Amino acid sequence: MGIIQASKLVFEYIRRDEEGNAEGITRAVDEVDLDVKQGEFVAILGHNGSGKSTLAKHINAILYPTEGVIRVDGMDTREEAHVWEIRQKAGMVFQNPDNQIIGQVVEEDVGFGPENMGIPTKEIWERVEESLKAVGMYEFRKHSPNKLSGGQKQRVSIAGVIAMHPRCIILDEPTAMLDPNGRREVIRAVRALNQVENVTILLITHYMEEVIYADRVIVMDRGKAVMQGTPREIFSQVDKLKELRLDVPQVTMLAHALKKKGVPLPDGILSAQELAKALGY
Amino acid sequence: MSIILDHVSHIYEKDTEMAAFALRDVCLTIPDGQFIGLIGHTGSGKSTLVQHLNGLLVPTGGCIYFNGQDIHQEGYDKKELRSRVGLVFQYPEHQLFEVDVFSDVCFGPRNLGLSEKETQLRAFEALRQVGFPEEYFYQSPFDLSGGQKRRVAIAGVLAMKPEVLILDEPTAGLDPKGRDEILDQIAGLQKETGITVILVSHSMEDIARYVDRIIVMNRGSVLFDDSPKEVFRHGRELEEVGLAVPQVTYILRELKERGMAVRTDATTLEEAEREILQALGRG
Numbered sequence: 001m002g003i004i005q006a007s008k009l010v011f012e013y014i015r016r017d018e019e020g021n022a023e024g025i026t027r028a029v030d031e032v033d034l035d036v037k038q039g040e041f042v043a044i045l046g047h048n049g050s051g052k053s054t055l056a057k058h059i060n061a062i063l064y065p066t067e068g069v070i071r072v073d074g075m076d077t078r079e080e081a082h083v084w085e086i087r088q089k090a091g092m093v094f095q096n097p098d099n100q101i102i103g104q105v106v107e108e109d110v111g112f113g114p115e116n117m118g119i120p121t122k123e124i125w126e127r128v129e130e131s132l133k134a135v136g137m138y139e140f141r142k143h144s145p146n147k148l149s150g151g152q153k154q155r156v157s158i159a160g161v162i163a164m165h166p167r168c169i170i171l172d173e174p175t176a177m178l179d180p181n182g183r184r185e186v187i188r189a190v191r192a193l194n195q196v197e198n199v200t201i202l203l204i205t206h207y208m209e210e211v212i213y214a215d216r217v218i219v220m221d222r223g224k225a226v227m228q229g230t231p232r233e234i235f236s237q238v239d240k241l242k243e244l245r246l247d248v249p250q251v252t253m254l255a256h257a258l259k260k261k262g263v264p265l266p267d268g269i270l271s272a273q274e275l276a277k278a279l280g281y
Numbered sequence: 282m283s284i285i286l287d288h289v290s291h292i293y294e295k296d297t298e299m300a301a302f303a304l305r306d307v308c309l310t311i312p313d314g315q316f317i318g319l320i321g322h323t324g325s326g327k328s329t330l331v332q333h334l335n336g337l338l339v340p341t342g343g344c345i346y347f348n349g350q351d352i353h354q355e356g357y358d359k360k361e362l363r364s365r366v367g368l369v370f371q372y373p374e375h376q377l378f379e380v381d382v383f384s385d386v387c388f389g390p391r392n393l394g395l396s397e398k399e400t401q402l403r404a405f406e407a408l409r410q411v412g413f414p415e416e417y418f419y420q421s422p423f424d425l426s427g428g429q430k431r432r433v434a435i436a437g438v439l440a441m442k443p444e445v446l447i448l449d450e451p452t453a454g455l456d457p458k459g460r461d462e463i464l465d466q467i468a469g470l471q472k473e474t475g476i477t478v479i480l481v482s483h484s485m486e487d488i489a490r491y492v493d494r495i496i497v498m499n500r501g502s503v504l505f506d507d508s509p510k511e512v513f514r515h516g517r518e519l520e521e522v523g524l525a526v527p528q529v530t531y532i533l534r535e536l537k538e539r540g541m542a543v544r545t546d547a548t549t550l551e552e553a554e555r556e557i558l559q560a561l562g563r564g
Contacts, residue, residue: 015424047456048427095454096372149323176454177371179322179483181523206456209528245458250486250528250550257554263561272535279561281539 001074003168003200004059004090006034008068011054011223028054030223031068038167039198041191043211043231046220047245052204055220056170059202060090073167088117091161095173097153106148106156107132107141113164124163131159135189151182158189168200169193175207183207208235209249212270219244236268251275283348284311284334284366284445290342291329291501303329304340305501311445311479316471318488318509319481321498322523327481330498331447334479335366364393367443371450373434377422382413382433385422389441400440407440408433412466428459435463439470445477452487464491489513489527489548497524513548529553536560 011029014022028051036042046052057063058070061077072090075082091113094100103109110128119127132138135155145153154174161169171190175183187210193199203210211217217234219227221244227234234241235248238256248256255269255278265278291304304326311317311334321327332338333345336352336359345352352362370376379385386404395403408418411432417425422433431451438446448467452460464480468491471478482488488495488509495512497505499522505512513519513526516534525531526548533545533553543560547553 048454048459151323173454177450179523180485180525181322181520183483206454206460208457242458245456247457251532254529254532254550254553254557257550258557261554261558261563263558263563272532275532276536276539276541279536279541279557281536281541 002035003038004036006070009065010067012066032225041194041201041214043214043217044204050220051223052220060087060092090168091166093171093174095176097157100157101145106143110159110163127163131162135159151178170202172204208247232268285346288343289340292341302501314475316492317479318492318495325498326501327498335363364441366445367438368447369438374430381419382422383418386436386440403440407436410470411436447479449481485525485527509548
């Protein structure tokens with residue numbers, strides 16, 4: 001059975017004006033079915049306001065469905081008795097690390113989650129060490145988070161989630177504020193967690209290059225999952241993605257442009273190596 | 282008319298144990314009308330640098346001149362400086378606060394002491410310059426999409442009619458279309474009005490596509506200061522300081538390594554396309 005299963009998931013909220021009077025209802029998530037297997041790496045794309053973050057917040061019971069049902073490791077998120085277990089199994093990393101860091105010292109911040117779970121002290125420190133090493137922040141363990149750059153803070157937030165040993169991590173645009181190296185490091189850490197530890201990954205991003213490592217890509221638009229497939233299947237549809245305010249990796253775009261000029265190339269080229277091969281090199 | 286940084290240094294928490302160099306002996310000249318990209322890893326000193334340009338931070342060493350005048354000499358009008366060197370912070374939409382879009386954009390020019398008529402004219406023009414649709418002028422800024430909120434915040438700075446517009450990662454968190462729209466708008470505005478634009482970005486692709494000069498910061502110092510083509514020739518050095526070259530440049534290098542007769546200095550999609558077509562004999 002999948003670690004995350006949603007069927008006909010709907011989330012609606014009431015729009016209100018300045019005085020708090022109801023103006024209308026917005027359906028942010030519209031009958032989404034989801035079945036994510038343990039160990040799968042799923043990327044979610046979609047323009048701003050397409051419903052991807054709202055969907056993600058259902059997975060660790062920050063939001064509850066208006067209609068339909070979502071289960072994490074078999075547990076219905078609406079059953080209050082399961083909330084803590086669900087949040088421990090499905091950890092979430094947000095875009096802005098400033099809203100996620102609470103400790104005065106990096107290692108204390110990372111230890112906060114496991115400590116709250118009642119893990120013995122010795123094991124907490126082991127987890128803090130392995131988590132900080134996984135994101136390349138171990139040398140900063142004694143620093144104050146306030147003194148770190150945005151990118152460094154974000155890696156600490158990810159370590160804080162990893163330290164809880166979740167089975168699934170949902171990352172909501174974790175690299176939006178990072179420099180190229182920070183992005184590479186975060187994505188490398190995420191892939192290692194996925195491949196080595198078999199942690200399920202749900203990655204929401206606007207960076208198309210980060211998606212090519214995913215097993216599966218889901219594209220959202222107006223609350224619906226409108227496209228689903230492997231990165232190659234999805235990125236083969238350049239024009240459709242552009243219509244949805246999205247993009248493709250530059251190499252895919254380059255191959256697409258060359259093809260339009262008459263160069264015989266297949267759709268959905270995802271790497272420079274593939275392009276070279278297709279060009280006969 | 283220009284900004285000159287003359288041996289500018291900045292040490293945070295000077296005279297304490299925590300003292301750390303954020304800027305180290307930076308010398309730069311920023312003439313009128315350039316579109317400049319400012320890149321560097323997180324913590325390299327980009328944000329510290331831009332906050333010196335409008336006097337928000339005072340250098341611990343060196344001087345900054347705006348149009349020939351030392352901005353930290355006694356009696357210099359900092360308020361006016363800040364209207365002429367406009368700084369749009371990261372996630373500027375967090376600073377929106379008024380009940381409707383138009384009032385929010387009016388805040389800056391009104392604070393400059395301009396007449397109500399001039400204030401409104403400027404707000405109107407600024408919103409037009411960022412491509413903000415008129416039918417939403419009197420909506421609450423909080424009901425807008427991420428991209429629209431950011432437009433309003435940028436318009437708020439443009440309404441002060443700055444000569445220099447500094448944007449600190451204006452597209453962070455925007456979807457690809459929103460990113461392209463905002464950058465196209467800024468590039469158009471720069472051409473149309475001739476103002477100086479300094480774009481801080483972590484996207485090498487965006488930088489390559491829009492700017493005519495790149496300043497690379499590393500550990501508080503200027504590492505490179507040149508045209509995109511020249512700067513992106515230094516792939517290895519850029520990677521060593523946490524940066525990269527545009528993806529297309531990597532692609533061309535891979536093609537060349539595998540024996541294709543291409544030059545590897547293209548930095549934009551269009552250039553790369555032309556280069557490959559030429560190598561294929563279709564150029």
